[in-house]
């Protein structure tokens with residue numbers, strides 16, 4: 812991890828970001844939306860559902876954890892004119908757009924910046940904060956055995 816911090820990146824001076832809750836990243840092409848076992852209770856409680864019912868209705872198993880179901884057009888089951896579980900949304904959603912795949916090159920970042928209107932707005936996230944988020948997602952990938 813120390814090696815990560817000692818390197819130079821295009822975001823050495825940080826990146827401004829604040830989610831505008833536009834839903835672009837919650838809709839569109841289908842994909843996996845990981846929900847860890849440790850996230851089940853908080854989301855189920857937010858929906859006033861029992862965990863087994865929540866799993867059956869909204870999730871499907873993937874590897875050792877779960878993913879949220881999507882509509883045929885790729886829209887997350889929880890996106891209805893905004894994210895209906897925003898305060899308890901999964902770690903994967905909370906950490907967007909600071910994912911390794913988006914930050915691995917300036918070219919990739921510019922591409923995601925064109926799609927996400929939150930990039931360039933809001934508070935400045937330092938290089939260290941961004942790398943911590945990247946690391947937390949890498950931990951998730953390891954945990955999921957991907």
Ligand code: SF4
Pocket residue numbers: 829830831832833834835836837907908926927928929930
């Ligand atoms: S695309 Fe960006 S601004 Fe829109 S909901 Fe996703 S993170 Fe928020």
